Amino acid sequence: MCHPGVDMVFLIGDVTTGKAVARAAADNLKRVHLELGGKAPVVVFDDADLDAVVASIRYAGYANSGQDCTAAAGVIAGPKIYEGLAGLASELSGAVSTIRTADPAKGEDVEMGPLVSADDRQRVTGFLDRAKQEPGIEFLAGGNGRGGAGFFVEPTLVTGLAQDSEIVQREVFGPVVTVQRFGDHDEAIRWANDVPYGLAQPRYGPGTSDAPSLLRAGYVSGRSGLTTTSPPSRRCPTAASGNLATART
DSSP states (O other), X not given: OOOTTOOEEEEEEOHHHHHHXXXXXXXXXXXXXXXXXXOOEEEEOTTSOHHHHHHHHHHXXXXXXXXXXXXXXXXXXXXXXXXXXXXXXXXXXXXXXXOOBSOGGGOTTOOBOOBSOHHHHHHHHHHHHHHTTSTTOEEEEOOSBOOSSSBOBOOEEEESOOTTXXXXXXXXXXXXXXXXXXXXXXXXXXXXXXSTTOSOEEEESOOOSSTTHHHHTTOSOTTOSOEEOSOOOTTSOOTTTSOOOOOOO
């Protein structure tokens, strides 16, 4: 709590901006509270319930058009659950492609609305345009803005990404989910802790002898405000049972 007569600087925003605020505040010791954007690493182990994971990410990655500090935006999946025609990447691709995007006023079946401004749409499509120039990247769904009224971006799913890719490391704050395939648990630990300031770190898996060991091995970083270690519930809301739409423009 701020004491009487002591100024406080409060920022919800980008990591770079937060650093600048903290440096400026240090000169006269102003109190600082920072809630900085980042990527929430969503770790999916090979023994997770695939259907529940797909339903959960379909909702958590695209609710409010992805404009959420804890959006399930960066998925890190084990090799077995990731691959194949019935694997996570393929199943997510099909699920994301069914999200109905329109003006929320057009009906209760609209699942995702526009972004809040033209500047936000330009920023998100800028991430997508730059990602398209990187070798090996594949857009499994979406990847573009949309013309006409409203500041729409298609529900997007991206794979084939390097860990140092901009779209992996930086918060897009739009309807964009990345999916990476980790090779082993050590790599999952490194990747989960390599993204800056994720406000949440969900973990999907029933809890085999391997999965909980990540907690002891340092999977949970001090940069995360919330870590979910239990498996996703089948009662988790899906886009079909809850409106993902954001405000009209």
